[in-house]
Amino acid sequence: MSTEKEVTIYDLARKLNISIATVSRALKDDPVVSKKTKKKIADLALELGYRSNNFARNLRTSRTNTIGVIIPRINSSFMSSVIAGMENVANSEGYNLIISQSSESAEKERVNAATLFNSRVDGLLVSLAYDTDSLAHFEPFTKKKIPLIFFDRTADKTEGTCIQIDNLRAAYEATTHLISQGNTRIVHITATPKRNVYIDRLQGYQQALADQRIAFREDYVIVGNLSQEAGADAAARIMEMKPLPDAVFVANDNCAVGCMTALKQAGIRIPADIAFAGFNNDPVSTVIEPNLTTVNYPGYEMGQIAARSLIDHLNGASSIHSTNTIILRSELIVRESSIRRKTNP
Amino acid sequence: MSTEKEVTIYDLARKLNISIATVSRALKDDPVVSKKTKKKIADLALELGYRSNNFARNLRTSRTNTIGVIIPRINSSFMSSVIAGMENVANSEGYNLIISQSSESAEKERVNAATLFNSRVDGLLVSLAYDTDSLAHFEPFTKKKIPLIFFDRTADKTEGTCIQIDNLRAAYEATTHLISQGNTRIVHITATPKRNVYIDRLQGYQQALADQRIAFREDYVIVGNLSQEAGADAAARIMEMKPLPDAVFVANDNCAVGCMTALKQAGIRIPADIAFAGFNNDPVSTVIEPNLTTVNYPGYEMGQIAARSLIDHLNGASSIHSTNTIILRSELIVRESSIRRKTNP
DNA sequence: TTGTATGCGTTATCAG
DNA sequence: CTGATAACGCATACAA
Numbered sequence: 001m002s003t004e005k006e007v008t009i010y011d012l013a014r015k016l017n018i019s020i021a022t023v024s025r026a027l028k029d030d031p032v033v034s035k036k037t038k039k040k041i042a043d044l045a046l047e048l049g050y051r052s053n054n055f056a057r058n059l060r061t062s063r064t065n066t067i068g069v070i071i072p073r074i075n076s077s078f079m080s081s082v083i084a085g086m087e088n089v090a091n092s093e094g095y096n097l098i099i100s101q102s103s104e105s106a107e108k109e110r111v112n113a114a115t116l117f118n119s120r121v122d123g124l125l126v127s128l129a130y131d132t133d134s135l136a137h138f139e140p141f142t143k144k145k146i147p148l149i150f151f152d153r154t155a156d157k158t159e160g161t162c163i164q165i166d167n168l169r170a171a172y173e174a175t176t177h178l179i180s181q182g183n184t185r186i187v188h189i190t191a192t193p194k195r196n197v198y199i200d201r202l203q204g205y206q207q208a209l210a211d212q213r214i215a216f217r218e219d220y221v222i223v224g225n226l227s228q229e230a231g232a233d234a235a236a237r238i239m240e241m242k243p244l245p246d247a248v249f250v251a252n253d254n255c256a257v258g259c260m261t262a263l264k265q266a267g268i269r270i271p272a273d274i275a276f277a278g279f280n281n282d283p284v285s286t287v288i289e290p291n292l293t294t295v296n297y298p299g300y301e302m303g304q305i306a307a308r309s310l311i312d313h314l315n316g317a318s319s320i321h322s323t324n325t326i327i328l329r330s331e332l333i334v335r336e337s338s339i340r341r342k343t344n345p
Numbered sequence: 346m347s348t349e350k351e352v353t354i355y356d357l358a359r360k361l362n363i364s365i366a367t368v369s370r371a372l373k374d375d376p377v378v379s380k381k382t383k384k385k386i387a388d389l390a391l392e393l394g395y396r397s398n399n400f401a402r403n404l405r406t407s408r409t410n411t412i413g414v415i416i417p418r419i420n421s422s423f424m425s426s427v428i429a430g431m432e433n434v435a436n437s438e439g440y441n442l443i444i445s446q447s448s449e450s451a452e453k454e455r456v457n458a459a460t461l462f463n464s465r466v467d468g469l470l471v472s473l474a475y476d477t478d479s480l481a482h483f484e485p486f487t488k489k490k491i492p493l494i495f496f497d498r499t500a501d502k503t504e505g506t507c508i509q510i511d512n513l514r515a516a517y518e519a520t521t522h523l524i525s526q527g528n529t530r531i532v533h534i535t536a537t538p539k540r541n542v543y544i545d546r547l548q549g550y551q552q553a554l555a556d557q558r559i560a561f562r563e564d565y566v567i568v569g570n571l572s573q574e575a576g577a578d579a580a581a582r583i584m585e586m587k588p589l590p591d592a593v594f595v596a597n598d599n600c601a602v603g604c605m606t607a608l609k610q611a612g613i614r615i616p617a618d619i620a621f622a623g624f625n626n627d628p629v630s631t632v633i634e635p636n637l638t639t640v641n642y643p644g645y646e647m648g649q650i651a652a653r654s655l656i657d658h659l660n661g662a663s664s665i666h667s668t669n670t671i672i673l674r675s676e677l678i679v680r681e682s683s684i685r686r687k688t689n690p
Numbered sequence: 691t692t693g694t695a696t697g698c699g700t701t702a703t704c705a706g
Numbered sequence: 707c708t709g710a711t712a713a714c715g716c717a718t719a720c721a722a
Binding site: 022 | 693697
């Protein structure tokens with residue numbers, strides 16, 4: 001039982017005095033091979049420690065059983081969950097995941113796409129970088145009919161499937177909630193409205209204002225990169241506003257936390273002076289005081305669904321190659337940060 | 346410039362009336378090929394959109410340019426940073442990463458190892474699951490001289506390289522710091538001491554106590570799974586202790602946060618009644634109030650170094666295949682949660 | 691149900 | 707410096 005040289009189907013065939021064709025078929029569980037020979041082959045394969053050579057197989061079949069993933073960054077709780085969900089279904093379906101980060105740079109995204117293309121991935125799962133304008137770097141994939149699925153940060157007009165939540169509605173609900181608590185001067189902190197998620201959230205915010213007959217004010221929209229630091233910067237700007245806004249809706253919990261912390265340090269009380277609502281239901285939202293009202297966003301599930309859709313597609317299970325969009329359920333979680341009138345006096 | 350059929354070296358050779366051997370060599374930048382023909386070939390390759398077929402190459406060279414990664418879970422800030430660091434160097438060196446999660450289960454870890462073995466990864470980066478006892482599932486790798494590097498949660502006696510921090514010293518410093526603040530009844534919350542990181546931290550804690558002539562009490566060590574919930578459970582146990590402990594050293598920030606929150610809800614003041622120190626410098630440590638004293642732990646760097654070591658090894662750069670351990674620098678970050686005497690009265 | 695023969699696209703070993 | 711050719715391990719069309 002030496003592991004020196006790799007065992008091949010030739011070895012199995014020789015030992016059993018049968019042809020490699022039969023061995024190959026048996027190993028693939030081809031129904032055309034008799035149960036008996038199958039068993040013999042399987043047993044010997046196990047005994048000799050045979051493992052199939054994927055390169056040879058791939059070379060023949062030109063499939064890799066590998067899925068490429070491009071994400072802006074892996075270091076948010078949300079994105080980790082997404083990846084975990086993808087890994088979960090990919091693994092159980094015999095696919096491997098190759099993950100690459102664009103670091104929010106369109107240029108790096110381009111390079112990553114090229115690399116994955118050369119790696120001959122069977123399909124691609126993408127969440128776009130902040131500043132990605134053109135989708136030209138994905139053309140090689142679409143040209144070759146390699147399935148492409150966008151999730152979370154999706155593309156406006158694309159051939160591929162999109163998986164996301166209803167950002168507009170979620171933002172609408174969050175804003176409406178803030179208004180229902182008696183707030184009218186509501187600031188919105190977000191990122192450059194290039195990506196659907198931020199555009200839609202902004203629109204939801206605007207629509208909620210409009211529906212409640214509150215005038216939209218351009219200067220109430222603060223644009224940054226949604227980091228904690230950006231939150232602190234936004235806090236500084238908010239404190240300069242007169243009169244002070246009475247609520248803030250942030251497109252991301254992490255940024256909201258940065259902003260809240262800065263405001264608190266300046267002596268502003270939350271929610272008494274300014275109410276807050278965030279987005280993502282990041283773990284920090286239950287650590288910050290007061291706990292942050294936010295939109296729950298099923299990351300793990302989104303990852304699972306994205307991977308599942310892609311694999312179904314690869315297996316020909318889903319014949320639809322038309323532009324279809326999957327909208328996941330999301331929900332507002334109301335916590336202390338936005339509740340104006342406390343029950344205790 | 347149709348992309349219908351994949352371009353191969355045969356196509357290039359035919360168009361230029363040269364042999365595929367020359368084309369192959371030129372593409373590899375073999376110095377034996379003349380500059381002129383190299384240029385011709387490179388130009389045509391670009392024009393025709395040639396991309397090398399990795400399967401064919403791998404089949405010949407029996408290398409995959411792929412690194413397998415097994416981690417307990419991807420959903421902590423620390424682990425995300427590690428992965429990000431790995432991805433960073435792997436990508437720039439032309440390697441792909443295949444990431445799989447053990448979900449803290451030794452059984453799943455075994456399966457993952459087998460899968461990665463069959464995927465013929467060139468090397469393996471591993472952080473062990475909580476309850477992994479045996480390392481037998483890594484034997485196929487060591488037998489085949491496939492390099493294996495453990496990071497963070499490393500193995501005691503192994504052939505492979507280990508990358509970690511000095512957990513004992515870090516825990517010693519954290520505990521000593523708590524003692525220096527006047528605390529003597531110090532609880533330690535940790536996980537089952539199977540993994541080096543928890544064993545070492547426990548020892549550091551014990552050693553610090555001993556050095557300050559404080560008796561070690563078995564009942565002051567609370568064992569759980571280090572989740573936020575485990576932290577809350579620990580809080581309940583702490584509150585039953587009489588007299589109340591005056592400090593807690595937790596092996597993980599996230600758990601510390603759960604514990605602090607529960608204690609605060611019960612009206613216990615931090616640090617006035619009980620001081621806290623955590624481990625990992627997770628982002629939540631600067632969100633929880635009071636901010637948490639903790640041990641900073643260079644996750645991104647650890648990922649980079651792990652990947653770098655492995656790749657160097659694969660390239661034959663590091664000839665050392667002996668058992669060597671790389672210890673990364675870590676440091677105690679003192680924040681409010683452990684400072685007894687505030688400057689303001 | 692099984693066997694034969696061929697090609698997938700490279701790299702490596704020769705020989706020029 | 708270049709060319710011819712043999713592997714690498716597998717899947718499959720075709721034949722039996």
